[in-house]
Amino acid sequence: MLYAMLGLLKKEFLALFRDKKSRFVLIGPPLIQLLVFGYAASYDLNRVPIAIYNEDSGSASRELIARFTGARAFREAGRITRQSGIAEFINPKKALLVLHVEREFTRDLSKRKPASIQLIIDGRNSNTALIALNYAQTILADFNRSWTAQQRLEKPSARLEIRAWFNPNLNSQWFIVPGIIGLLTLVVTMLVTALEVLIGKALPGVLIGLVEASFIVLMAVYWFQVPFVGDVAALYLGIILFVVSTVGVGLMISSLAATQQQGLLGAFLFIVPSIILSGFATPIANMPEAMQTLTLLIPLRYFLVIVRGVMLEGIPLPLLADQYWPMAVIGLVNLGLAAWMFRRRLY
Amino acid sequence: MNAEHSVPNDPSARRLRLSGLIRKEFLQIRRDLSSIAIAFLLPIVLLIIFGYGVSLDARHERVGLVAENPGPETADFFSGLQGSEYFQPVTFSDQRAAKAALNRRQISAIVRLRSDFSRQSLSGQSAPINVVVDGVDANTARLVSGYLQGVWAGWLQRRLDERAIESTQSVLMQQRIWFNPAVRSRDYLVPGLIAVIMTLIGALLTAMVVAREWDRGTLEALMATPVSVGEVLIGKLVPYYLLGMGGMALSIGMAIFLFEVPLRGSLWVLFVTGSLFLLAALGMGLFISIIAQNQFLSGQVAIITTFLPAFILSGFIFDIDSMPVAVQSFTYLIAARYFVAILQTVFLAGNVWEVIIPNALALALMALVFLTLAARRMPRRLG
Amino acid sequence: MTAVLHSIPKNTAVAVAATGLGKHFTVGQRQIAALEGITLNIRVGVVSALIGPDGAGKTTLLRLIAGLLAPDHGTISGFGLDPMTQTDAVHAITGYMPQRFGLYEDLTVQENLDLYADLHGVPTRLRSERFHELLEMTKLSAFQDRLAGKLSGGMKQKLGLACTLVARPRLLLLDEPTVGVDPVSRRELWLIIERMVASGTTVLMSTAYLDEAERCHEIFMLHAGQMIRQGAPDAELSLLAGRCYEIHGAENFTRRLQSRLAEQANIVDAVIQVDAVRVVTAQPQPPTLDDLAAEFPSLTVTSVRPRFEDGFIVRLKPLVEQVNLGRALSPSTQAVDREGTVIEVHEVERWFGDFQAVKRISFDVKRGEVFGLLGANGAGKTTTFRMLCGLLPPSGGQLRVTGIDLRSAAAKARRRIGYMSQKFSLYGALSVRQNLEFFASAYRLDRGQRRVRLDWALDEFQLAAYAESSSGDLPLGHKQRLALACALLHEPEILFLDEPTSGVDPLMRRAFWSAINALAEQGVTVLVTTHFMEEAEYCDRLVIMAAGSLLAAGRPKEIRAQARSPDRPNPTLEDAFIQLLHNIAGSDVGASQAGPKGGLQGRSPQQSEQTPS
Structure with missing residues (x-):
């Protein structure tokens, strides 16, 4: 047998x-x-094109933008100088997302007023959009943390320490x-x-x-x-x-x-x-x-x-x-x- | 008796031969219902599975909560998790039990508040919140940590509001997601799926049916008639083009009416680009069957070179920009890549010519190349 | 084959002309010359046969004429047209039927005809009349709406022919049109060809049936790509004068006499012919039978007219590698008990859904017998055969093989059975040795046995030179030998052969039958199905099946006797076969036999009166 x-x-x-x-x-x-x-x-993003629309001339915006364009996940696809430029990058898929920093950004920050940035994301692939948003949030959180430390602002009352098991680098x-x-x-x-x-x-x-x-x-x-x-x-x-x-x-x-x-x-x-x-x-x-x-x-x-x-x-x-x-x-x-x-x- | 031997190049004889071949093909399609099933049943099954079954957004993730020293502060923090649609919290008495649950994949993350959490957070020190996520599925892990960050930020803000203190969160982000503000993954999966479905009908079905003529020896008989190579190819193209467009119409109908995906561009753009894509797929299918010359091999090669790439390399699910450069350049060879870009744009963004025209030209080029290759490699004789 | 074509036309116009035609193929690393220096002329209105052993180049020549292959050298023309440069024009006047008929099996009879009419540009106004005529001629009118795939083998063949005739070709090229077709359908096919010839069509067909070749005006005999003879079938028969004899008087031992005679040095060919053995001697003098007098005391020798087949054998035998399997399987010395019954079939029936493929048949087979199972395509032979091999359980009745009930212990019985199917069931991708090794392990031979039997097979079947070649690349005759070797590896008591010689040329058929003879001499029981009626003469006993029932059973002589009539005092088995089928179902039996696949509609043949012995 x-x-x-x-x-x-x-x-x-x-x-x-x-x-x-x-x-x-x-x-x-x-x-x-x-x-x-x-x-x-x-699903890892890697050198995704990002366009920058910076209306602010201060140093804080430059630092923030450098954090975005320097991240592994993104690569700078170009600079935008006017509002209509956003569609010109997003629509033909030249950029997946546009980071828009408004004129008052550095001023607000130094006055310790909450400053805001705008992130415009191409939602045609909603999954990629969400992931990109996630990356952006992480970059921003890092920026906030170091800004707080730099300016000796009050620490938040709790901080997240995230570790990934089995796959530490995700x-x-x-x-x-x-x-x-x-x-x-x-x-x-x-x-x-x-x-x-x-x-x-x-x-x-x-x-x-x-x-x-x-x-x-x-x-x-x-x-x-x-x-x-x-x-x-x-x-x-x-x-x-x-x-x-x-x-x-x-x-x-x-x-x-x-x-x-x-x-x-x-x-x-x-x-x-x-x-x-x-x-x-x-x-x-x-x-x-x-x-x-x-x-x-x-x-x-x-x-x-x-x-x-x-x-x-x-x-x-x-x-x-x-x-x-x-x-x-x-x-x-x-x-x-x-x-x-x-x-x-x-x- | 020889007067009737028509001149092979006579247009009416040519018409007769073509219509004969096309009618034959339709009869065969009608006899073997699996052709019709591939064109119409498979799309329905695929669309329903994708439309209802697939969601890339993590919802109701089971998260383990460990408060080593439960108190009002910890309860306050956890309440942020309990109210979220993203989480389904499970409480554990200690970290060991939570870790065991994570190992058994019962939960995908642990949020642990140490025994001195309340004291530290009230005394102005930064109290650590230990989060462990299961990194096996990196995507889910990333989404979960993103959601947790949101919960944490909300909690901080709430506390500051309660104490009437201005935000320490220096920069706030406003996000606008264009074209799909509700981030419904269905809205991009369903249009992309149309490309996968048409690949199946165009390349796979065609590869199988032409190879069948080799297998059964009917091609030898065809070659011995006045039929030309071009006529044989057109006789295959026309029926499967119609079948493919039928499958596409069905898919588009389901996308719009069943899944309520918005169609912001024009139908005629879909029709024209769909035709180009289908011709490229048909050309590829014909080419494969000519090279393979038997059904088994043809089917295998067609799946491996058309269906799986359409699935993974077309940008349908996975972002092409994020792929390594070598793999990215590979995707230029995949017809579905161009069609997926067109479909997602025409459905969600509208007639964006900057996207449609270059992609349509690429499809036209591929169709031309594959059809030419098929016509060239189609043997005029045996041996 | 009684009808003879009308005399050769006086026309001298040339239909097909070839000079110095050559064609090579590359198989693996080898270059094979499929055709070499072929020069031929076929006149308009002539029917020619292309004959020769397997691999002689017959199909290649037909394909070259049809413009389906490009010649490597030489020229060829059909009605003055060059198939290479004027391909379309050649196709317009040529009807070519490939070996697999080129039918679309998922189209109906009518749809196939429509398609080929379209492809050949037959004007619509001519069609209804043309179709009607073709359907009448092929007796397919009643089956117009049946799928081609559900037709019996003979009907497919006729439909394939009808499709090639739809455009009234001036040149008809048929590649082995009668392989695997029962004698009734074969006759019908020839009637159609004759009608086409009468209307002026030129016909060139390849065939393995020499009786068919003999009916043609002209013969082209190919061997290993070379033309070795061309001319009228009877052109060389004078050379055989005084060399052909029939030897009577062996009674029930005709087969043994045949194998004894075949061994004699001065005898070129020996075949069983009705009750006698027909021999062709090497010199124009009668065979000497002195050595055989002890064994066969009452032999008589009569001189007979030479026939075409004799010429074929005499011509080819010296050219073809001699494989004498009969000698290889030398008879064992111990006496064989021929009295035991090894196969008992009692009231066996088989249903497929509501179709009764086999209708309560009974017969038995004795040890060492060669037993034939004959019938038209779809008569239930294959079903019966598969039940006997234990591959298919009967729906009712009793089936015992070597005393083992097949219903309860099919696997046990199967170990005593060797089975060689029509398609030879070899693994084409495996080498000859690997095939043998596989069957050895499948039959569970142990290591020692396996080595012995493998050596035996490679040696006795003269396969050693091919041991490492892929079996799929072997010529048909070698495949047949290998398949037989595989079936005999475990020394079975019973050998089942399903159409073992279909499509095989006469020389190989002879070699094969001498092996079967030798096996039977050793006491191996052989069950065989065949379409070659002359081969049925080799059987000790046979049954003829039709529509699932036994029409006749007995010795060939007894069956022949049933067809004896005043105008046919000495019928052949083929005559008897056709007569018997004729009796039960009117004139178009071939068309009504559709087998389980097609379902058998209408006509319900009355139960046979014959009770098998």
Whole structure:
């Protein structure tokens, strides 16, 4: 039995890697995607264009503006000299935001009157807008703190000391790259199984998924320098269960599809909600109740908790039990159904 | 009997061949409902999931509160959190219990007021408020700390007001968010999604159906008829162009009427730029299927080169300006990038020609390049 | 194949002309000359056959003429037009049917016709009449609205032909139009071709059936890209005078006699022909049978007229690598108990939804028998076959293989079975050795056994030279050998062969059958489905199926006897087959056999009276 299994494994491996085209599809694109997406898929702002509309000639405004233009998140896109200039920068997307310092700024500040600045943000991408606003607030808070200290003003009665655990510099790559492990493994495994209309075979899909996931984990750790503080066994248990459950769904789809195109459609109807509802890019907690319930059916949801938890936080295996068993159930149910469907179709 | 052998270049024969090919394609679309599903069902599913399911704004974040020495001062500070729609506070008796909850991901931040908080804050010293956020999801962590800063600033202001003291907050910021003052993420996700949907119909579906002709050997039979390469390509383009525009119309309708996304620009701009984008996508799909020559490979390549990039590299969710320069230059190759910019602008800002014209020109160029490539690489013969 | 084409036209105008035609392909790192120095002339109105072993270059030549490939050197023209520079004009007068017919399976019969009429620019006013004529001719009128994908193999073939005929081509190019088609559909296809020829069409077809080639005006025989013979089919038969004989008197051991004769040095070819063995000798003198007298005491030799196939074999045999699998599988010395029944089929039926694909059939097969399963496309053969292999459970009835009930222990029974499917079920991306290793592990041979059997397979099937080549790149004949080797690795008691020789040239078919003979001699039971009626003569016993029922069962001789009539005193199996199908369903049986995919509408053939032995 074991011997037959090994023979089967070997054959599947060879079949996969002897074909030049499939070898390419399995290795080239995931590598490129990991690299590109690993850098692209980030909510961190980096050199976002900011335009400056400074009507004040004092030193305080210059210092404040220097803090903005000197921040890593922003880069100066230009100076504006009149009100209508704001639209000229924002509308054609030459600047994401405009910092407007009014004429009285330095004077008000030195008179210890509250001075105000205006920040005009392009809301076409409201998420980016919010993040930019956040950055701006942080810069302003720093400015206020140092101004208060400089001028020996009364200290505020309390101060915030914020520390981020697990990811002290709030580098989103640490969040996204482990997510990509799940994403690419899902896409590749699903396509291999769901498009294979003729033969419902679980093994190649599982193998491909395992190889793909291992490869991306290595890339994440050695290329993207994502920390790996947890237990490899805990991660691999997660990978195996995730791949098996994905293959289960893939075979289920392929057992229902009459043509490759239908298989593809089915794969899509599964992959896209999976990516969106898994917490890959947006927190599940922010979704409406009904959608949150729906996410319970998505293996990627559990896998993301495992991969992020194990790599970044070092969550031990026993604490992840609640993530393991739903994937196992999804996998077994789908494999069983798929086997039943295939048999029914064959007969 | 040979009188009827029409001259292949005769325009009426050409018309007949084209209409035959197009009718055939429509019949095939009608037979395999998955084409129609990809054009119409998938958009509905995607729009509903995005429209209702996705929100990038952190709301009701569970925050652990630890007051080591509870008193009126700590209660006063916490009341600011309890009243906020952003937070759902959970009280813990000590830091250890709170940390355990953070580790189990039950809460995403801890706000801890030390035992001497009341004393220090009343005595004019700056009392530290220790905040720990779960940094795993950097974006949420950043949003949570931003919200906490807001709560803190509000609390300071309130105290100063109570004591009738002028603000020590030196500079106040007034923010104006243009085009989407309510910062509804749906308003930008839904227009951007239209580009993703049209990529699916244009590139993916086309790549699959042309490759199918290779797989089933029908292309060989077509090649042996007087049909020209151009006619075969046009015979594919026309039906899937119409299908794609249908999918686009449906998506735009849903965006406006179901999700109430404002349309500040003109429909005709969407129509023209949508057509250009679709032609680029169709050209890409045709090109892929010509290179891959089988359905399985074609589908894989189409997803990997069109769908995923449209999702991640188009600026649809992730800001292109923030990407590393190398990745940014890569995005210039993604047709969806130009269309997403147009869609978000036309919906939320209006007909801003400075955005529409250069992006539309880029789309036209891509359409031209891919269609030319497809026509060039489409084999006229076997082998 | 009784009807013969009308005599060769006196016309001297040239339809197709080629000089010094050459075409190369690159496969892996190798350059392969698919065609080399081909020069030919086909006159208008002539029907020509392109024959030759697999890989001879037949398809390449047809594609060059159709303008689908560009020649590397030489010139070619069709009706004076150059397919390279005047491609459109050539396509306008040419009808080309590729091996897979070029049908859109998700379009209906009528929609396929419409499409090809549009593509060929057939004027609308001519269409209704033209369609009517084509549908009548192909007997597809009743199936106008059926999806092409749901037609039986024979019907697809006829529709493919109708689509290429829609524009009344002056030149008709057909690539293996009759592969995998049952004899009834084959006959109908030929009737259509004859009608086209009568109206002046020039036809060039490639075929693996020599009886078809024999009916053509002219033959082009290709081998390894070279033209080795061209001319009328009977042009060289005089060379064979005095070399063709039939040997009667082996009674029920005709097959054994055939294999003995095939081993003799002075015999070039030996095939079973009705009750006799037909041989072609190396010299113009009768075969010497002295060595066989002990085993076959009452043999008689009669001289017979040479036929086209003899010429083909004599011509090609010296050129083609000799693979004598019959010798490779040398018979074991121990006597085989031929009395045991190894397969019992009792009242077996199979339903697909509300379609009864197999209707309570019964028969049994004895150890060491070669047993044939014949029928038109969609008669239920494949379903029966898959049930016997344990791949498909029957809906009712009893099925025992080597005494094991397939319903309760299919896996156990399967271990004693070797199965070779029509498509050979090889893993194309794997090398020959890797395929063998895989099947060895799938059949759970242990390490020692595996080495022995692998060596055996590479050696006996002469595959050692190809051990590291991808099996997908092998020529068809090698694939067939490899598939047979894989099916025999675990030394099964029963071998199932599903259309093992479909599309395979006559030489390879002979080699293959000699292997089957040798296996049967060793006591291996062989179950085979085939469309080649002359191959059915190799069977000890056979059943003929139609519409899920058994039409006839028995020895080939008994079945032939059923078709005997005053005007046909000595019918072949093919005659008998067509006669039997004719009896149950009127004249268009081929068209009514649609199989489970198409559903069988209308006509419900009456239950066969035959009770199998």
